[in-house]
Amino acid sequence: MLILSADVVLAQYETEKDASIPLEHFYIKRKGPPVLRKYLSKITWGLSTGYGRSYFNHNLSGFIVNKNPDSGPFIQTTAGGQFSNWFNRTEASNFAITPSTFQVNTDDAKVSFQGRGGSIPLKLTAHYEWKRYRIGAGYSYEYLWIGDFESKEFGQLGTFSPNAKGGFMRKYFVVLGAALYRYQEYLLVADVQIGGFKPSRTFNMGQISKGLYYNLGFTIERDMSEYFKLFVRPSFEFKSLTLGVPDAGGIKHKFNAFYLNVGATYRIPELRRCVIKGCKAQMNHAHGNREYRSKVHPIYLKQNPNYGENHPTLIKYKGKNKRKINPY
Numbered sequence: 472m473l474i475l476s477a478d479v480v481l482a483q484y485e486t487e488k489d490a491s492i493p494l495e496h497f498y499i500k501r502k503g504p505p506v507l508r509k510y511l512s513k514i515t516w517g518l519s520t521g522y523g524r525s526y527f528n529h530n531l532s533g534f535i536v537n538k539n540p541d542s543g544p545f546i547q548t549t550a551g552g553q554f555s556n557w558f559n560r561t562e563a564s565n566f567a568i569t570p571s572t573f574q575v576n577t578d579d580a581k582v583s584f585q586g587r588g589g590s591i592p593l594k595l596t597a598h599y600e601w602k603r604y605r606i607g608a609g610y611s612y613e614y615l616w617i618g619d620f621e622s623k624e625f626g627q628l629g630t631f632s633p634n635a636k637g638g639f640m641r642k643y644f645v646v647l648g649a650a651l652y653r654y655q656e657y658l659l660v661a662d663v664q665i666g667g668f669k670p671s672r673t674f675n676m677g678q679i680s681k682g683l684y685y686n687l688g689f690t691i692e693r694d695m696s697e698y699f700k701l702f703v704r705p706s707f708e709f710k711s712l713t714l715g716v717p718d719a720g721g722i723k724h725k726f727n728a729f730y731l732n733v734g735a736t737y738r739i740p741e742l743r744r745c746v747i748k749g750c751k752a753q754m755n756h757a758h759g760n761r762e763y764r765s766k767v768h769p770i771y772l773k774q775n776p777n778y779g780e781n782h783p784t785l786i787k788y789k790g791k792n793k794r795k796i797n798p799y
Contacts, residue, residue, distance in 0.1 A: 500760065501761070502762075504741050504762075508739065512738060512739050512740060512741040514599060514739070515597070515599075515607075515737070515738045516595075516596070516737050517596040517597070517736040518594070518596075518734050518735060519592075519593075519594045519702070519735075520734065521591070521592060521730060521734075522591060522731055523589065523615075523708075523729065523731075524589060524728060524730075525588040525589065525590060525726050526726065526727050527585060527588065527726045528724075528726075528727075529620065529722060529723075530581075530723060531582045532581070533549075533578075533720050534546040534547065534548060534577055534716075534719065534722075535547040535574060535575070536574070537572050537574050538574075539566055542555075543555065543629060544584075544622070544631050546716075548716065548718055548719040550718045552718055553565060553566055557714065558633040558634070558714070559633060559634060559635035559670070559673050559675065560673075560675035560678060561678065573625075573627045575625055580625075582622065582624060582625065584621060584623070584628075584631055585621060586619055586621065587618050588616055589615075590614060590640070591614050592612070592613035593612050594610070594613075594732060595611075596608070596609035596646060598648070604648070604649050604650075605647070605650075607646040608644065609643070609645075611641070611642040612641055613639065614637065615638060615639070616636060617635060635673035637671070638672060638673050640668060640671055642667070644665055644667075644684075648660050648662030649661055656693060656694040657691065657692065657693055659689060660689065660691075661690075662688060662689075663685065663687050664685075664688075665683055665685055666683065666684065667681075667683060679715070680713045685709045685710075688706025688707070689704065694773060696772055698738045699737055699770045701733075702734060703731070704731070706730045706732070707727070707730075708729075708730060710725075710726060711724060740764055742755060743764070745758070747766075750766060750767075752765055753768060
């Protein structure tokens with residue numbers, strides 16, 4: 472018990488049952504949020520989608536590239552093996568080499584094919600923030616479609632149409648980032664996503680070797696409330712894989728990509744919503760020995776937990792009242 476003066480006596484009780492006399496000078500010690508909820512409130516979850524533009528590049532060094540008038544370009548190894556497909560898997564072929572065959576030996580000249588594709592990603596992330604830094608992980612599931620490839624150096628080689636026209640690609644990655652600049656409710660964050668990827672089932676995984684991919688981007692966040700944000704993230708991604716060719720080396724396929732993701736993040740509040748049905752309090756408040764956040768605070772409005780901000784503009788400044796001398 473704490474005695475402030477001869478007339479004022481304050482006491483603190485551990486439980487509501489002990490405070491049997493509800494006098495204003497007696498108060499109950501508030502309990503904090505549950506331990507699990509307290510830790511979960513430190514994690515920010517993000518969900519986004521958008522559009523990606525892929526840029527394919529295939530260097531065929533070490534092979535002979537042939538083009539017959541009635542077929543697409545096919546590669547030939549120094550041992551004589553021919554392959555009509557050399558992108559997602561190797562498919563052996565047997566084309567006749569005739570005087571009308573256009574042939575380029577990559578020992579004498581560089582031959583590369585380029586193409587473009589598109590993708591629609593669906594990405595889920597989770598990260599922890601410490602001061603201005605972020606660390607987390609994520610998973611992406613995207614549909615990738617692939618266009619035709621054309622020779623950069625020799626137009627006579629025509630167009631190569633891969634058998635893998637589209638499919639779903641999966642990615643798993645870690646997230647590292649840092650906040651750079653804030654202007655009012657907007658925040659600029661630089662981040663990098665590093666991880667592995669698995670192309671669609673049209674690729675022969677037994678013939679493919681791949682490493683990590685790197686995605687570098689800037690995230691522009693807009694605070695909608697204390698727990699809810701909208702964001703846009705332009706980024707550029709570097710990734711490649713190597714397709715093994717029988718009786719020869721491998722063909723390295725680069726498919727870097729530019730992405731524009733839009734989405735939202737949400738952080739679980741540390742305090743649960745008020746359980747009193749008719750409670751209209753806008754600030755953090757207590758009922759008994761439990762503390763709650765406002766139940767009338769919408770998720771899309773910024774809210775200071777110490778006072779209400781649902782209606783920051785007074786009635787006298789709204790609508791027709793702006794022209795009245797005495798709006799009340």
